[in-house]
Amino acid sequence: MNSDKPADMDEIYAAVGRAVSSLLKSGKTAGIPEIVAFLKHEEARSVNGQREVYSRAVRIVMAMLR
Numbered sequence: 001m002n003s004d005k006p007a008d009m010d011e012i013y014a015a016v017g018r019a020v021s022s023l024l025k026s027g028k029t030a031g032i033p034e035i036v037a038f039l040k041h042e043e044a045r046s047v048n049g050q051r052e053v054y055s056r057a058v059r060i061v062m063a064m065l066r
Contacts, residue, residue: 008056015039015057035061 019038023030036058043054 011053012057
């Protein structure tokens with residue numbers, strides 16, 4: 001994802017951070033599968049540009065599994 005602008009990446013990192021924070025606050029494990037599930041859930045609930053942020057965040061986190 002070299003073509004991503006830094007501001008876009010900041011939004012993606014923030015989305016992942018919110019996922020981890022929410023999972024930990026609820027007492028759940030914050031492993032990659034849980035983070036991806038959370039991000040996908042938020043993607044489904046979001047509108048406009050936020051949906052793309054969550055979609056890209058899912059792809060980035062999934063790449064960590066490789």
